[in-house]
Amino acid sequence: MKKLSSLLALGALMCAQSLMAQTPAPAAAPAPAPVPVEDWKSASTNQPGKEYPKVNSEGRVKFRIEAPTATSVSVSFKDSSEFKKGDDGAWYGHTRLLDMGFHYYTIKVDGAEVPDPNSLMYFGAMRWGSAVELPAKDQDFYTMKDVPHGQLREITFHSASTAAERRAFVYTPPGYDEHSDQRFPVLYLQHGWGENEYGWGVQGRAPVIMDNLLAAGGAKPFIIVMTYGMTNDVRPGGMRDFKIEPFETVLVKELIPYVDTHFRTLADQPHRAMAGLSMGGMETKTITLRNLDTFSAIGLLSGGTVAPGDLADLGAFKTKNRLVFVSFGSREVEGGKTRQGGNPAADIAALKAAGINAHYYVSPDTAHEWQSWRRSLHELAPLLFRD
Amino acid sequence: MKKLSSLLALGALMCAQSLMAQTPAPAAAPAPAPVPVEDWKSASTNQPGKEYPKVNSEGRVKFRIEAPTATSVSVSFKDSSEFKKGDDGAWYGHTRLLDMGFHYYTIKVDGAEVPDPNSLMYFGAMRWGSAVELPAKDQDFYTMKDVPHGQLREITFHSASTAAERRAFVYTPPGYDEHSDQRFPVLYLQHGWGENEYGWGVQGRAPVIMDNLLAAGGAKPFIIVMTYGMTNDVRPGGMRDFKIEPFETVLVKELIPYVDTHFRTLADQPHRAMAGLSMGGMETKTITLRNLDTFSAIGLLSGGTVAPGDLADLGAFKTKNRLVFVSFGSREVEGGKTRQGGNPAADIAALKAAGINAHYYVSPDTAHEWQSWRRSLHELAPLLFRD
Numbered sequence: 001m002k003k004l005s006s007l008l009a010l011g012a013l014m015c016a017q018s019l020m021a022q023t024p025a026p027a028a029a030p031a032p033a034p035v036p037v038e039d040w041k042s043a044s045t046n047q048p049g050k051e052y053p054k055v056n057s058e059g060r061v062k063f064r065i066e067a068p069t070a071t072s073v074s075v076s077f078k079d080s081s082e083f084k085k086g087d088d089g090a091w092y093g094h095t096r097l098l099d100m101g102f103h104y105y106t107i108k109v110d111g112a113e114v115p116d117p118n119s120l121m122y123f124g125a126m127r128w129g130s131a132v133e134l135p136a137k138d139q140d141f142y143t144m145k146d147v148p149h150g151q152l153r154e155i156t157f158h159s160a161s162t163a164a165e166r167r168a169f170v171y172t173p174p175g176y177d178e179h180s181d182q183r184f185p186v187l188y189l190q191h192g193w194g195e196n197e198y199g200w201g202v203q204g205r206a207p208v209i210m211d212n213l214l215a216a217g218g219a220k221p222f223i224i225v226m227t228y229g230m231t232n233d234v235r236p237g238g239m240r241d242f243k244i245e246p247f248e249t250v251l252v253k254e255l256i257p258y259v260d261t262h263f264r265t266l267a268d269q270p271h272r273a274m275a276g277l278s279m280g281g282m283e284t285k286t287i288t289l290r291n292l293d294t295f296s297a298i299g300l301l302s303g304g305t306v307a308p309g310d311l312a313d314l315g316a317f318k319t320k321n322r323l324v325f326v327s328f329g330s331r332e333v334e335g336g337k338t339r340q341g342g343n344p345a346a347d348i349a350a351l352k353a354a355g356i357n358a359h360y361y362v363s364p365d366t367a368h369e370w371q372s373w374r375r376s377l378h379e380l381a382p383l384l385f386r387d
Numbered sequence: 388m389k390k391l392s393s394l395l396a397l398g399a400l401m402c403a404q405s406l407m408a409q410t411p412a413p414a415a416a417p418a419p420a421p422v423p424v425e426d427w428k429s430a431s432t433n434q435p436g437k438e439y440p441k442v443n444s445e446g447r448v449k450f451r452i453e454a455p456t457a458t459s460v461s462v463s464f465k466d467s468s469e470f471k472k473g474d475d476g477a478w479y480g481h482t483r484l485l486d487m488g489f490h491y492y493t494i495k496v497d498g499a500e501v502p503d504p505n506s507l508m509y510f511g512a513m514r515w516g517s518a519v520e521l522p523a524k525d526q527d528f529y530t531m532k533d534v535p536h537g538q539l540r541e542i543t544f545h546s547a548s549t550a551a552e553r554r555a556f557v558y559t560p561p562g563y564d565e566h567s568d569q570r571f572p573v574l575y576l577q578h579g580w581g582e583n584e585y586g587w588g589v590q591g592r593a594p595v596i597m598d599n600l601l602a603a604g605g606a607k608p609f610i611i612v613m614t615y616g617m618t619n620d621v622r623p624g625g626m627r628d629f630k631i632e633p634f635e636t637v638l639v640k641e642l643i644p645y646v647d648t649h650f651r652t653l654a655d656q657p658h659r660a661m662a663g664l665s666m667g668g669m670e671t672k673t674i675t676l677r678n679l680d681t682f683s684a685i686g687l688l689s690g691g692t693v694a695p696g697d698l699a700d701l702g703a704f705k706t707k708n709r710l711v712f713v714s715f716g717s718r719e720v721e722g723g724k725t726r727q728g729g730n731p732a733a734d735i736a737a738l739k740a741a742g743i744n745a746h747y748y749v750s751p752d753t754a755h756e757w758q759s760w761r762r763s764l765h766e767l768a769p770l771l772f773r774d
Contacts, residue, residue, distance in 0.1 A: 109454070115508075165532070170538075262565070
């Protein structure tokens with residue numbers, strides 16, 4: 001368990017750094033004090049009727065903050081412009097160039113770090129707060145369309161081990177209710193450190209990604225189950241105390257039986273997968289390798305790699321596992337290596353050479369952030385539960 | 388339609404006043420600058436791990452706001468104590484006595500009105516923002532327990548009339564999936580002005596109320612459908628432009644057929660009810676009286692009253708309607724009359740005298756607020772869909 005602890009600590013650090021500092025600047029750094037392109041549009045993550053924040057075509061965000069008697073206003077995006085009062089008395093400022101996709105942030109008014117009242121609220125960095133969506137070239141795959149829609153169901157299950165009624169979200173594919181004779185495989189899908197069970201269904205856009213994929217015939221229909229993975233109730237900075245056993249118990253001994261009782265699942269190992277992002281990927285690796293008879297497919301999204309040396313019994317693994325999927329954002333990998341260590345491309349090649357159905361995906365021009373993970377789900381889903 | 392418009396405008400005004408000013412002080416006003424009872428406990432509406440806001444047994448809320456360089460901090464609850472810096476550098480203040488239950492609020496830091504970062508986020512007053520829950524004597528009926536749980540499903544349906552993919556939440560009772568041969572009646576349940584389709588499922592606690600009622604055998608199982616009722620997309624203060632037809636079309640022509648196709652409903656008038664709070668009650672009255680062949684039961688929660696004079700054809704109404712339910716918070720009614728006009732007790736008595744199954748409920752010691760509406764749902768549910 002020491003190896004896991006250090007991996008988790010590293011991952012948490014990385015994730016925390018990423019959340020606090022936001023994403024690293026692209027390789028081509030912008031010139032000093034550049035003039036933003038003036039094609040601003042209201043962000044899709046704004047509260048109803050709010051004009052700001054706005055985003056432009058080059059990847060900046062512009063804010064408008066009403067703080068009439070404040071002496072200082074800023075946002076948590078590093079290297080943002082200085083905020084100045086406009087003619088209307090509100091404060092204005094903009095960010096450096098950011099990666100496409102979804103970014104958490106806070107505003108600061110005279111030292112008070114608070115959510116931007118103009119933004120919808122998302123759970124990340126251990127709290128509900130603001131975020132902004134930057135349009136992406138490939139956003140079509142997670143754009144809501146007039147296609148048959150699945151359902152995102154909030155379920156409540158009793159957990160004896162934690163003496164609590166616990167929440168999970170369950171995505172059921174389009175047609176689940178109508179085809180009452182059909183049973184479905186299940187993917188257990190985990191969020192990252194500082195996030196929760198809402199992540200994949202909201203900012204992860206998993207239901208929209210699946211609806212669109214299924215409408216295009218790009219994947220087999222399956223159920224997705226998302227629950228809270230920090231059962232050990234770790235506070236910020238306290239990852240050293242993280243223990244995986246409480247979550248493993250909830251997931252394997254309580255949630256899976258509940259789902260297999262209350263949904264029309266194919267309740268066997270070949271039709272059960274687990275994947276997760278960042279800390280959720282590390283949880284996935286530990287739990288699936290200890291429960292090869294429960295899960296047949298493994299997905300690690302910016303959450304470590306799987307090398308032949310990780311497998312206690314390669315022969316047994318080969319007979320039981322149907323899929324290993326590893327992915328990272330391109331900005332997380334330097335010279336083939338990730339910050340957590342390991343060389344995922346080499347590891348996946350070695351697994352393939354050993355006869356394992358292994359896949360490696362790198363998300364272009366993204367870092368440890370949701371755009372990497374949306375794309376990774378979009379790549380992973382078509383590989384799952386093939387006959 | 389003029390009558391409806393004026394009712395809606397009045398209702399919106401009342402609701403807006405209620406949201407901005409919060410609830411009126413209880414009849415017995417507290418003495419000036421009283422010393423709060425020092426039995427503070429963290430509120431159940433706090434973000435994970437947050438100690439403040441705290442609530443005490445007499446009905447006050449105490450806040451702690453970190454704003455190191457601010458010169459002024461306050462909250463939107465009227466008649467709160469002045470906020471002062473504590474020994475730890477944070478600002479502290481508390482409210483007057485408040486009604487039991489759920490209250491929206493904002494904090495203000497040097498003129499910036501923002502969400503309290505310590506609070507979970509709720510949609511009210513046209514935005515996602517902070518709220519606080521004060522323990523109530525009767526909170527048992529909406530407290531999460533180890534009973535069989537229904538599901539709260541987020542569904543997406545195509546609306547041709549508004550050219551959009553629209554969201555609704557659907558509560559399915561415990562056992563819905565397991566008893567695949569059973570069909571269920573449906574209650575369409577609407578939020579108030581400035582709120583949205585999340586209201587009943589989150590702060591309204593409708594799923595918990597229903598799970599508990601059903602576990603105790605206190606109601607027939609039914610489906611609840613909740614969608615956004617301001618289809619006309621009215622901005623704050625713009626209620627004069629509100630038109631009910633766009634929402635009526637979405638509800639009656641699009642959502643009901645979708646629900647009847649995608650859920651195992653009893654898809655006929657006797658098994659279809661509509662209820663709503665505040666503006667949602669006014670919508671309910673207008674839509675049900677125009678669609679007597681679609682809905683057999685009507686619930687108005689702080690949303691007007693039904694008098695015999697409202698019914699164009701009393702005889703036809705009697706043959707088609709199975710239930711009229713009207714409720715208010717006790718602080719909304721003075722001398723038998725509500726602020727919108729009308730005398731609900733007298734009106735309901737008159738309906739009863741005319742042979743209609745009519746019920747009137749008054750929530751003790753509450754105003755135009757969620758505690759009144761939680762209790763009203765708890766009173767209404769047992770009356771619905773009786774054989």
